[in-house]
Amino acid sequence: MPKVKKSNRIAERREGPTKNQQQSKAKRGQSVNRDTSETVEKSPEVDHVVGNTKPCPESGAATNAAKLGLSDDEICKAEIEAWFVGSSIVKRAFVAARDRPGGLSLGLQRLGINMxxxxxxxxIWTDMYKKIKTLLKVNEKPQYLIMHCAANDMGKTKLKELIENVKTTLGKIQLLLPDTKIIWSQLLPRRKWRYSEYVNAMNKSLKRLNSSIAAELVRKGGGYIKYPDIKSNDELLFDRDGVHLSEKGTEIFLNSICAAIEQFSKTGILVYPKPLLVLNQVYCSCGMWQGLGLRNYPSACIHFHHVDECAC
Incomplete structure (x- = not known):
């Protein structure tokens, strides 16, 4: 290979890179620019995905949305949270609700309500307050708190003591959730009781418990869900154990809950079924009742100042 004089090499540096060197550098630049452009184009997509990873408030929302013809975004925009906390009755209702057309929120997504x-x-009832505090660690305060618990305490704890315990705990929960509507879900009658063989006597005591707690809650601005179609003498509504509901009974239970929450959200009347009392041509549908010594009036009542004047 012939030697290049030093003077010629100096001249080439002054003139700049040769044509071959320019082409090689251009190719390297194109490669770098192409990689860079791909990175720039992809980065907005990553930011978009990260910015929309807010979890949906309801598990299984995609399935429910598909069943109702709603998008996941519509489900996630629900503004009203309703908690249903309680014993195995609630647990079994949850399992049944998953297979219903309305899904876990019972079709109430159309009203912006998540269950x-x-x-x-x-x-048992002593578990309730601790349970609520635990739930508040992982979720925001709900608009509605429906409680179905204390039937497992019947026969184990004296009725008067149990009523006082429930009222005391409810007071603590109301302080914890001052803006939440607290709803008492009527404890269901049973065909068999664990701590007593006197079924009728136990069911009568259960009615007293329900009436007392419902009256206390409604008086303080809470609510009450009753299940008038679920009666202990209808064996088709109960499982073989005489405690839990059958498939048919669970359907009635879920339908009542769905109708009750819809009524609460639309009318503000927090007693279901909505009462309609007639007193001297005065109609009251507010759920505020008072026992006036009249046999036909509900025992779960609050107050009327006079026979013809509703307290609401």
Missing amino acids: WWQGKGGM
Whole structure:
């Protein structure tokens, strides 16, 4: 290879890179620019995905949305949270709700309502306050808190003591959730009781418990869900154990809950079924009742100042 004089090499540096060197550098530049452009184009997509990873408030929302013809975004925009906390009755209702057309929120998504089910088998009333505090660690305060618990305490704890315990705990929960509507879900009658063989006597005591707690809650601005179609003498509504509901009974239970929450959200009347009392041509549908010594009036009542004047 012939030697290039030093003077010629100096001249080439001054003139700049040769044509071959320019082409090689251009190719390297194109490669770098192409990689860079791909990175720039992809980065907005990554930012978009990260910015929309907010979890949907309802598990299984995609399935429910598909069943109702709603998008996941519509489900996630729900503004009203309703918690249903209680014993195995709630747990079994949750399992049944998953297979219904309305899904876990019972079709109430159309009203912007999300249901959050928290059922625990064998739950007793002393578990309730601790359970609520635990739930508040992982979720925002709900608009509605529906409680179905204390039937497992019947026969184990004296009725008067149990009523006082429930009222005391409800007071603590109301302080914890001052802006939440607290709803008492009527404890269901049973065909068999664990701590007593006197079924009728136990069911009568259960009515007293329901009436007392419902009256206390409604008086303080809470609510009450009754299940008038579920009666202990209808064996088709109960499982073989005489405690839990059958498939038919669970359907009635879920339908009542759905109708009750819809009524609450639309009318503000927090007693279901909505009462309609007639007193001297005065109609009251507010759920505020008072026992006036009249046999036909509900025992779960609050107050009327006079026979013809509703307290609401």
